[in-house]
Amino acid sequence: MLRVCVCVSGGGTNLQAIIDAVAEHKITNTELAFVISNNESAKALERAEKAGIKTACFNPKSYESRDLFEEAFMEAVEKEQIDLIVLAGFMIMIPAAFIQKYRNRIINIHPSLIPSFCGPGFYGLRVHEKALEKGVKVTGATVHFVDEIYDNGPIIMQKSVVVHDDDTPQTLQLRVMQEAEWNILPKAIDLIANNKVSIVNGKVILEE
Numbered sequence: 008m009l010r011v012c013v014c015v016s017g018g019g020t021n022l023q024a025i026i027d028a029v030a031e032h033k034i035t036n037t038e039l040a041f042v043i044s045n046n047e048s049a050k051a052l053e054r055a056e057k058a059g060i061k062t063a064c065f066n067p068k069s070y071e072s073r074d075l076f077e078e079a080f081m082e083a084v085e086k087e088q089i090d091l092i093v094l095a096g097f098m099i100m101i102p103a104a105f106i107q108k109y110r111n112r113i114i115n116i117h118p119s120l121i122p123s124f125c126g127p128g129f130y131g132l133r134v135h136e137k138a139l140e141k142g143v144k145v146t147g148a149t150v151h152f153v154d155e156i157y158d159n160g161p162i163i164m165q166k167s168v169v170v171h172d173d174d175t176p177q178t179l180q181l182r183v184m185q186e187a188e189w190n191i192l193p194k195a196i197d198l199i200a201n202n203k204v205s206i207v208n209g210k211v212i213l214e215e
């Protein structure tokens with residue numbers, strides 16, 4: 008049984024998609040063991056509590072130093088015997104020591120087709136603003152393993168979404184979530200939970 012910790016900072020719609028997929032057995036062999044946020048008022052925490060999932064909040068601002076925050080965060084995850092950490096709109100940079108310890112056991116959902124529109128500063132609506140500014144005809148979402156470089160780890164799954172001429176950043180963001188993010192993130196977790204994901208020469212191989 009894969010014990011999963013989901014890290015959130017905002018609305019938690021990706022967390023909700025994971026919760027629903029587990030309930031509908033679209034994700035198997037998985038236990039949603041822990042939800043962590045850096046933001047006490049994140050709606051994602053309410054979603055977790057409603058689903059009966061243990062939650063915790065680690066706000067860097069409540070710690071005297073970044074090291075103390077990172078220590079508390081890492082200790083809490085280790086105590087829960089977590090196998091996979093899922094970053095679902097988590098706005099905190101994961102400590103390098105943590106990435107090291109959980110090499111290829113941390114995944115992230117990014118709202119573009121990496122390597123487009125990603126890296127430092129590319130998050131939330133800004134990703135879609137840049138996609139519209141560039142005039143791309145297709146965008147989408149990416150699930151990837153997390154490594155020490157922002158939005159750079161091995162790509163697990165991607166799903167494309169057509170850009171409409173009358174799209175605003177808001178309409179595009181919602182369609183990318185609905186058609187791509189809420190689809191590929193649960194699917195990626197299910198594949199990992201059922202040992203169908205391997206990495207060969209830095210590239211992900213999936214057994215569909």
Ligand code: GRF
Binds near residue numbers: 021051116117
């Ligand atoms: C999503 O668009 C995700 O791609 C990005 O942050 C947003 C989180 O939204 N990383 P939610 O909290 O899952 O609703």
